Amino acid sequence: MTGRSRARALGVLVGTLPTGPLNAITDVEGVLVGHTTIDDGAALRTGVTAIVPRPFGPLPAAVYTGNGYGKLVGSTQVDELGVLESPIVLTGTLSVFRAADAVLTYLMELHPGGLSFNPLVGETNDGFLSDIRRRPITERHVLDALEGASGGLPAEGCVGAGTGTTALGFKAGIGTSSRRPVVEGVPVTVGALVQANFGGVLTVRGVPMPVEELVPxxxxxxxxxxxxxxxxxxxxxxxxxxxGRLARRAVFAMGRVGASYSHGSGDYAVAFSTASRAAVLPDAALDPVFAAVMDAVEEALLNSLFMATTTTGVHGHTSHAVPYDRLG
Structure with a gap:
């Protein structure tokens, strides 16, 4: 996103914990991110974002539903078994089922002898800026995001599943961030990636910044x-x-940036661990990890807004970028 800056580059610092080197979910070793963007400059503003752990295998995981007005395919099995068996794919609401079928193709190719798979695919509704009823996501779009996933700094803002999203009155999109807390004397990494598309009033470090004031x-x-x-x-x-305790705090962090948690908002968090050792941390040691989740999600949400550009989409609807000169 040429000409746009992340929160930290604008002097907006969230919390006191250090970030990872990329300040991204990809700071967690083995976690890759890929995007496919569909943008025809007019009625189609949508795409796919894939989060791919490598090497891939069953990982401990949990889902927290802040408000269940959404379609998170595969979530009940994660709840039941506490295991992630699939990459996590994000897209637009009416394309979620086609995306899930494409992830199934991907998993079947990885495991030729398998008889059952659990794709995990989430969504937000990008119908304000994109002709959502056209359901433009194809299997190839999803496979390209999965196969092209990499460990560098993921693109943010109007890209992938965030191409057509709007949050807190402004153009939003994909955002990411990370933290490196020390737990029982050992540094660990916590990374977050968000697809932001929710209501409320943008709040930056506790200061409300309504779109009506920033963009007269x-x-x-x-x-x-x-x-x-x-x-x-x-x-x-x-x-x-x-x-599951981490996932709950991820949804709580939306409140820091001014989320309204409205009736029609499907607010979900998926949390997983890539750790290979069996011994888990005691609950009493988790406070630094909880703080890391809250801070990483807050900054990821701000990045999703600050990296997005003003977009006009279907029916001439326009969503404005956050103007840096009005942030104060």
Missing amino acids: GAGRVEPPGNSCMIVVATDAPLDARQL
Whole structure:
């Protein structure tokens, strides 16, 4: 996103914990991110974002539903077994089922002898800026995101599953961040990636910044079907129950940036651990990890907004970028 800056580059510092080298979910070793963006400059503003742990295998995981007005395919099996068996794919609401079928193709090719698979695919409604009823996501789009996933700094803002999303009255998209807390004397990494598309009033370090004030004449944009998908990865040795505690705090962190948690907002968090050792941390040691999740998600949400650009989409609807000169 040429000409746009992340929160930290603008002097907006969240918390006191250090970040990882990329300040991204990919700071967790083995976690890759890939995007496919569909943008015809007019009615189609959508895409796919894939979060791919490598080497891939069953990982301890949990899902927390802040508000269940959404479609998170595969979540009940993660709840039941406490295990992630699939990459996590994000897209637009009406394309989630096609995306899930494409992830199934990917898993079947990885495991030719397998008889059952559990794709995990989430969504937010990008219908304010994209012609969502056209369901433009194809199997190839999903496979390209999965196969092209890499460990570098993921693109943010109007990219992948965030191409057509709007949050807190402004253009939003994909955002990511990380933290490196020390737990029982050992540094661990916590990373977050968000697909931001929810209502409320943008709040930066406790200061409300309504779109009506930052962009005079813009008016408030509250598209229907507001939602947020949050993915948290960590190399801390945690079990599924403890990861559920992390996922809850990820949704709580939305409140820091002004989320309204409205009736129509499907707010979900998925948390997983890549740790290989069996012994899990005691619950009493988790406070630094909880702080890391809250801070990483807050900064990821701000990055999703600050890296996005003003976008006009279907029916001439426009979502404005956050103007840096008005942040104060």
